[in-house]
Amino acid sequence: MKPIDWSTKYLTALSCILLMSLPTLASAATPAERGLEIATEVDKRDTGFGDNKATLEMTLRNKHGQQTSRTMRNTTREQAADGDKTLIVFDSPRDVKGTAFLSHTHKMGADDQWLYLPALKRVKRISSSNKSGPFMGSEFAYEDISSQEVEKYTYNYLKDETIDGHDCFVVERFPTNAKSGYHRQVAWYGKAEYRIWKIDFYDRKNVLLKTLTYSKYNQYLGKYWRANQMDMVNHQTGKSTTLAFSKYKFAIGTSDSDFTPNRLKSAR
Amino acid sequence: MINRTSYSLLLLSVMGAFWLPSATAGQWDFDGQASLETRYFPYAPEFPSQKNSPLSPSVTLEPEFVYELDNGNDRFTFMSFARLDADDKKRTHADLRELSWLHLGSSWDMTTGISKVYWGVTESAHLVDIINQTDAVEDITGEDKLGQPMVNLNIEQDWGTLNLFVLPGFRERTFTANNARLHGPLPVDSAHATFESGKKARHIDFATRWSQTFGDVDLAISQFIGTSREPRLIPQLKNSQLILVPHYDLISQTGVEFQWTTENTLWKAEGISRMGQGKQFFATATGFEHTFYDLAERNIDIGVLLEYLYDGRDVNLAPVSIANHDIFAGFRITLNDTQDTAILFGTMYDHHTKAAFINLEAERRLTNQLKLKLNSRFITNVPSQDPLAYFRNDDFLELKLHWFF
Numbered sequence A: 001m002k003p004i005d006w007s008t009k010y011l012t013a014l015s016c017i018l019l020m021s022l023p024t025l026a027s028a029a030t031p032a033e034r035g036l037e038i039a040t041e042v043d044k045r046d047t048g049f050g051d052n053k054a055t056l057e058m059t060l061r062n063k064h065g066q067q068t069s070r071t072m073r074n075t076t077r078e079q080a081a082d083g084d085k086t087l088i089v090f091d092s093p094r095d096v097k098g099t100a101f102l103s104h105t106h107k108m109g110a111d112d113q114w115l116y117l118p119a120l121k122r123v124k125r126i127s128s129s130n131k132s133g134p135f136m137g138s139e140f141a142y143e144d145i146s147s148q149e150v151e152k153y154t155y156n157y158l159k160d161e162t163i164d165g166h167d168c169f170v171v172e173r174f175p176t177n178a179k180s181g182y183h184r185q186v187a188w189y190g191k192a193e194y195r196i197w198k199i200d201f202y203d204r205k206n207v208l209l210k211t212l213t214y215s216k217y218n219q220y221l222g223k224y225w226r227a228n229q230m231d232m233v234n235h236q237t238g239k240s241t242t243l244a245f246s247k248y249k250f251a252i253g254t255s256d257s258d259f260t261p262n263r264l265k266s267a268r
Numbered sequence B: 001m002i003n004r005t006s007y008s009l010l011l012l013s014v015m016g017a018f019w020l021p022s023a024t025a026g027q028w029d030f031d032g033q034a035s036l037e038t039r040y041f042p043y044a045p046e047f048p049s050q051k052n053s054p055l056s057p058s059v060t061l062e063p064e065f066v067y068e069l070d071n072g073n074d075r076f077t078f079m080s081f082a083r084l085d086a087d088d089k090k091r092t093h094a095d096l097r098e099l100s101w102l103h104l105g106s107s108w109d110m111t112t113g114i115s116k117v118y119w120g121v122t123e124s125a126h127l128v129d130i131i132n133q134t135d136a137v138e139d140i141t142g143e144d145k146l147g148q149p150m151v152n153l154n155i156e157q158d159w160g161t162l163n164l165f166v167l168p169g170f171r172e173r174t175f176t177a178n179n180a181r182l183h184g185p186l187p188v189d190s191a192h193a194t195f196e197s198g199k200k201a202r203h204i205d206f207a208t209r210w211s212q213t214f215g216d217v218d219l220a221i222s223q224f225i226g227t228s229r230e231p232r233l234i235p236q237l238k239n240s241q242l243i244l245v246p247h248y249d250l251i252s253q254t255g256v257e258f259q260w261t262t263e264n265t266l267w268k269a270e271g272i273s274r275m276g277q278g279k280q281f282f283a284t285a286t287g288f289e290h291t292f293y294d295l296a297e298r299n300i301d302i303g304v305l306l307e308y309l310y311d312g313r314d315v316n317l318a319p320v321s322i323a324n325h326d327i328f329a330g331f332r333i334t335l336n337d338t339q340d341t342a343i344l345f346g347t348m349y350d351h352h353t354k355a356a357f358i359n360l361e362a363e364r365r366l367t368n369q370l371k372l373k374l375n376s377r378f379i380t381n382v383p384s385q386d387p388l389a390y391f392r393n394d395d396f397l398e399l400k401l402h403w404f405f
Helices: A006-027 A031-045 A261-266 B004-019 B388-391
Strands: A051-061 A067-077 A084-093 A100-104 A112-117 A123-128 A153-165 A165-176 A181-188 A196-203 A206-222 A224-234 A240-250 B027-041 B055-069 B074-084 B093-104 B108-115 B148-157 B160-167 B203-214 B217-227 B232-238 B241-248 B250-261 B264-275 B279-297 B302-312 B324-332 B342-350 B356-365 B370-382 B394-403
Touching: A006 A196, A006 B055, A031 A153, A031 A165, A100 A261, A123 B250, A153 A181, A206 A240, A240 B250, A261 B093, A261 B108, A261 B148, A261 B160, B279 B324
Parallel strands: none
Antiparallel strands: A051 A067, A051 A240, A067 A084, A084 A100, A100 A112, A112 A123, A153 A165, A165 A181, A181 A196, A196 A206, A206 A224, A224 A240, B027 B055, B027 B394, B055 B074, B074 B093, B093 B108, B108 B148, B148 B160, B160 B203, B203 B217, B217 B250, B232 B241, B250 B264, B264 B279, B279 B302, B302 B324, B324 B342, B342 B356, B356 B370, B370 B394
16 A cells, blocks of 8 residues: 655645635735726626617706706627727617717727718718717717726725725726826725716816716626616716616627618618 | 619519518518708709799608518618708609618628618718719708619628629609709700610619728728719700700719728728720829817817818710819818717818819708708819809708707
């Protein structure tokens, strides 16, 4: 009978424990790594949804409380190795009915964007560098509504905090694109499901500009969470915009050829 | 105007609705717009034959009716346009802008019937855009189009998008009435237009276009073979009076479109090479649009436009072009407010004749269903040899109130 080599067994067990605890040790290493780890987990939990569509009602309020609203339909198709492809078709105000906005977002570099003007039946390639510009005159900038990719920010874990009963990680994120209208953002991610509950946007001078809150979450395909309401408040102008989503549908069977400039003419 | 072939096409597109599996319930959509407009001509007309009424009101109606089947994979569209004009009896007209059946396949789609197609990238000229005839009584910008009968197949592949067109049924250009503003000194006899093709307006035209996106660059090459959308105006004696008769030549035209989209600048070029109207000639519009975003941190965008236009046609053998050696400079102001207020200002300057065409377009939404537009077209410094000379007293301001229903 071979004598038991206790030292080998002990060493194996020790290295197993060490290996298992390595990620924890690493994530505890710096706030930047911990922040990236949280953002990566958020992204991972939303990977694989395939495609979806929804109806949006956008309500714009000025500081006197006067309201205007617009409605649009949004179709998104996930890309395996790149940012999502998104098509937005406007229903109201009536003068822009049928206008369509196509966006091929990219993890790195500028997004590709096209606009379809139904009166002329004209498809225009447009520049995507105006990231900080308002979307449809609202408090949402183009960069707020475009596909949120991990690579678009660098991260910094700040602290844990409970807001509205949600136990959250608070992560600071810095846009990697120089054209961003923000110096930084502070995001609250729920620890339970990695859902985002709130973002504070700081302008280029690092002054608090806007706050976005997410509510009315629903789960689709038993996995993917979507907020049915997003409220953006501009602290500097007193204006606000509410985005209300309805008729969310997943697994709608789109193909990449539904997201080409040629197909914009048939977008409805 | 619309011949037998196009009637058959129409019938086919309507019948298409009944061939389709009727199990899926269709979806109806009816909407449209109407407008109240008035033009103000500050100067008396150039020619004694022209009616002198400084204020010229007009009304339009444009209903649209869409029926969708199979989750929108089959769509039937009806869109007509009608105008009632107080002063120009030719501007009082109606047109079937669209009556078509669109079928969406997995990587192809097909339009059968009357429809509209836009090609091109530049702002000051629409050289490449050739599928539809210009509805020239609407405006002098050439952007209003008549419905064109077509069978159009589009194929999407990795190597790009291929559009194939069979165009039966030629649409003749519209002309303002002989006693109306924006008309030359000689009457135009548009009822007796002549054609190079023995088949006249029944000649079947063909067109194809390939387009592809290469990162920041969009490229398209097109070919058209058929009846020129631009007529030549041939002087003739009729009852011992000199008149102009539109003549439509058979042409072959190759078009190229290019756009390079960089951060704040869109670099644009389009050009054509045309055979069939005198010697083969080349024409281009080339330039850029540079946008300054978020001016003074008030979300205001200002775009600066600069384009150069060249047209090598022999004006004795080809239809007249107003942009032979022209510089177009303009700007676009977008306020990005809730009313989507926008202003477009442009000047087309002919550096040979020194003539200038100044154009201003402003628009603002009033309510969810109302929109106000203000246009002005000014022609200045025109020497008598410039083709714009006939219009030099026809500067006008135009106010339009659109109601969307």
